[in-house]
Amino acid sequence: MDSKHAINPLDALLQKGPVVVNMGMESFFHDLQAQEVPVVHVQWRPPLATQGLLQKLQKIGGESS
Amino acid sequence: MKNMHIVKGVYYDSVTLMLVARELKQIEDVREATLNIATPANIAIMRQAGFEIPEGAHSPDDLLVGLDCPAERQQELFQTARTWLASPPWKKESEKTTYQPKSLDGALSILPEANLALVSIAGRYAAAEATKALERGRNVMLYSDNVSLEDEIRLKQLAHSRGLIVMGPDCGTAVINGKGLGFSNACPTGPVGIVSASGTGLQEVMVQLARRGIGVKHGLGTGGRDVKTEVGGISFVDGLNALARDPDIQVLVAIGKPPAAEVRARILATMEQSGKAGVACFMGDRNHPDAPPVFFATQLEECAQVVSVLLEKGKQVDKATVKQARQALFGSYPVPPPHERKDGYLKGLFTGGTLCYEAQFMAQPIVGPVWSNAPLHSEQKVQGNSLSMTGHCMVDYGEDEFTQGRLHPMIDPSLRTERLLEQLKDPMVGVILFDVVLGYGSAAQPVDELVAALQQAGYREGSSFPTLVCSICGTEEDPQVLSAQRTKLKQAGVKVFESNAAAALFAALLAQSPQGKEEKNG
Amino acid sequence: MIELSARLRSADWPEKPVRLQVRHRFSGVMNLVGPDEKRYTLLTRHIDFQPRSLLCASLPAHDATGEEQYSFPPVEVGFDPELRLPFPNPRWKGMWTEWPTLETGLSPEEVEKGVQLPESLLGRGEGFTPAGDDLLSGMLTSLLWLDPVLAERKFLRVEPMLHNTGWFSRQMLLDTMHGCTWKRGKDLCMALCDTDAARLLESVASILQWGHRSGAAWLAGLGVGLCLADAHNGG
Numbered sequence: 001m002d003s004k005h006a007i008n009p010l011d012a013l014l015q016k017g018p019v020v021v022n023m024g025m026e027s028f029f030h031d032l033q034a035q036e037v038p039v040v041h042v043q044w045r046p047p048l049a050t051q052g053l054l055q056k057l058q059k060i061g062g063e064s065s
Numbered sequence: 066m067k068n069m070h071i072v073k074g075v076y077y078d079s080v081t082l083m084l085v086a087r088e089l090k091q092i093e094d095v096r097e098a099t100l101n102i103a104t105p106a107n108i109a110i111m112r113q114a115g116f117e118i119p120e121g122a123h124s125p126d127d128l129l130v131g132l133d134c135p136a137e138r139q140q141e142l143f144q145t146a147r148t149w150l151a152s153p154p155w156k157k158e159s160e161k162t163t164y165q166p167k168s169l170d171g172a173l174s175i176l177p178e179a180n181l182a183l184v185s186i187a188g189r190y191a192a193a194e195a196t197k198a199l200e201r202g203r204n205v206m207l208y209s210d211n212v213s214l215e216d217e218i219r220l221k222q223l224a225h226s227r228g229l230i231v232m233g234p235d236c237g238t239a240v241i242n243g244k245g246l247g248f249s250n251a252c253p254t255g256p257v258g259i260v261s262a263s264g265t266g267l268q269e270v271m272v273q274l275a276r277r278g279i280g281v282k283h284g285l286g287t288g289g290r291d292v293k294t295e296v297g298g299i300s301f302v303d304g305l306n307a308l309a310r311d312p313d314i315q316v317l318v319a320i321g322k323p324p325a326a327e328v329r330a331r332i333l334a335t336m337e338q339s340g341k342a343g344v345a346c347f348m349g350d351r352n353h354p355d356a357p358p359v360f361f362a363t364q365l366e367e368c369a370q371v372v373s374v375l376l377e378k379g380k381q382v383d384k385a386t387v388k389q390a391r392q393a394l395f396g397s398y399p400v401p402p403p404h405e406r407k408d409g410y411l412k413g414l415f416t417g418g419t420l421c422y423e424a425q426f427m428a429q430p431i432v433g434p435v436w437s438n439a440p441l442h443s444e445q446k447v448q449g450n451s452l453s454m455t456g457h458c459m460v461d462y463g464e465d466e467f468t469q470g471r472l473h474p475m476i477d478p479s480l481r482t483e484r485l486l487e488q489l490k491d492p493m494v495g496v497i498l499f500d501v502v503l504g505y506g507s508a509a510q511p512v513d514e515l516v517a518a519l520q521q522a523g524y525r526e527g528s529s530f531p532t533l534v535c536s537i538c539g540t541e542e543d544p545q546v547l548s549a550q551r552t553k554l555k556q557a558g559v560k561v562f563e564s565n566a567a568a569a570l571f572a573a574l575l576a577q578s579p580q581g582k583e584e585k586n587g
Numbered sequence: 588m589i590e591l592s593a594r595l596r597s598a599d600w601p602e603k604p605v606r607l608q609v610r611h612r613f614s615g616v617m618n619l620v621g622p623d624e625k626r627y628t629l630l631t632r633h634i635d636f637q638p639r640s641l642l643c644a645s646l647p648a649h650d651a652t653g654e655e656q657y658s659f660p661p662v663e664v665g666f667d668p669e670l671r672l673p674f675p676n677p678r679w680k681g682m683w684t685e686w687p688t689l690e691t692g693l694s695p696e697e698v699e700k701g702v703q704l705p706e707s708l709l710g711r712g713e714g715f716t717p718a719g720d721d722l723l724s725g726m727l728t729s730l731l732w733l734d735p736v737l738a739e740r741k742f743l744r745v746e747p748m749l750h751n752t753g754w755f756s757r758q759m760l761l762d763t764m765h766g767c768t769w770k771r772g773k774d775l776c777m778a779l780c781d782t783d784a785a786r787l788l789e790s791v792a793s794i795l796q797w798g799h800r801s802g803a804a805w806l807a808g809l810g811v812g813l814c815l816a817d818a819h820n821g822g
Contacts, residue, residue, distance in 0.1 A: 008228040017242035024185030061818025170681030
């Protein structure tokens, strides 16, 4: 990162205000919406099945020539 | 009939599990419904409650659904539970039909300008998601606890190397550009910047500043472990430096329990070199002489008082002026007349951990040792299950032993209310002290249940009941409205104070017996 | 002769009256079979458009059981079921990688097996259209769109086995193989080519509202195909 000109992302957060990805308790999402903070709520699921299948799709797709 | 149903390989957050259990219990035939992830602790608790769980491997990715209902309804109600988990009945139809992303990357595709991930998922997964967020150049507020020290250090080092911040783990409160994240109060913005290792500490200072007409632009949380030697105050110092760079901020504030020596030195050096006035509020610390431009406080309202003087007089204010302002504050704290003093123990029941800590610090010089599940000194830790209290005692209901399978007491104070009402009937108790925390994230009706129960019990001020003393951490603009809550409590006969420190002092003076407690214990 | 109160038609709806027999009747939709064994559908909601369908003011009241001649006035095309689109916007990759693991009633193992042996999905699972058929349809839709060579290889395995599932699903799969899809699906594919997040979220929600889990299974399949095509193209 060019430290002379690029703004530090923490400073950017403080300047701009929060734009949030909320992962977990839905009440936080509603509270942020009530304050008109741009926010998207993630109905988070753990990687129980996800990673395994996605990796396999990646492998199968890559092999399919 | 008690039956345990096990669902393998699913994930639901603890709030959803609790809310579904609550819905199930409203069904007439259901005597008990309990939904827990299959950790060893939960398995033990459920076995103790009479549910049979087969021996064998269970993982926290398995869900235990315990139902106490007629045998012929077990399957049907179990299916109801599963349906409600997938499609919660309390959600509005419109919510059920919008698609919510299931992953961080999905969310970032929708909102690429996101600059912060607020992570409150189960601790064992939180570090990995926080890492992903940092790798994608986003700051993190990590509300989750049960994140290992090693993970915390690694996350913070990663954040530091990228010019980002990790607020947490176990960070419940932050304010950025006047917007509250997690538990926070509706306060004005203004020329103050705060970094805090204590959640309710940040809330209380912001509320006390608001009472003085002073706004806060940013309040960054770091989680309690940040100021320990191993973590070295990475987030704390990076936060202070960022606030120092903000031209709108005139006064820096640092809040927390006393940090490790080398971390303290780094924090103070950062504040000294910032070019701005500063207040270091290390609660319960021994008194440090002020060293302008950095001033010291050991109590939360005191911190706000010192900030107000600095803003008024500028950072070159002389120490005597600041000292006078402190004295004026302490002198303003109400003192009970001797005839109101009570013969009996002081019991504190808290939802805010930092408020519990400060109350102990205020009370101890007056009533002697105070026991607690989160004590000032480890020798004063309440033995065994925190639910049994001996002598002067203050309990933090937000600690782990009370929040397994239960919402945080700031969200749902019913357990604290239940315990408080028990204390009311105990003839050994003279004074009961408690906190009410308002704001986003906190219960919509924090005192209704208590007030109704007091009325039913025939509670009156000046009666033979223990005296009830409380403070409210909140503002008029909070959803619960400060004055509305104050009125309810006063009408119920509770003495309401404007700060945690004032309430704790008053309660301690009420309970201070001329003979001393040793004789009573004798 | 039954006269239909037609409003709009799909581009592949016949221009002349046609002999049809009622197969299924629901509150807003009727499925009929033609002499060519193909499915023809009468709809009352625009969003339900699919290949060979006619949007009517109301469904015919008369409870015909045998073959009947159905006539309709000439009406404009309200939906083109053919999917001819550019590549999806790579911005949405984070989104579509969520879809293969949506809850469809099929396990990740069944999905993985289905990717390798698509014929194993036929008739598998619960629902008016079995989840396996929906997944297969979604997968073939995205593969045909983005990787026709890979798609054809999969079709070759599936086509001889179509008798392993019911008539309605079979029709759905045959349409898919000819590059035709339902309106909800086409709306989503078009949104994937666009830059509008709200449009995308709305179209995903519309699919998930379909049936009990049919929509989710179709979406999961679409996601599988998108991931495969992406990997195959070096993504």
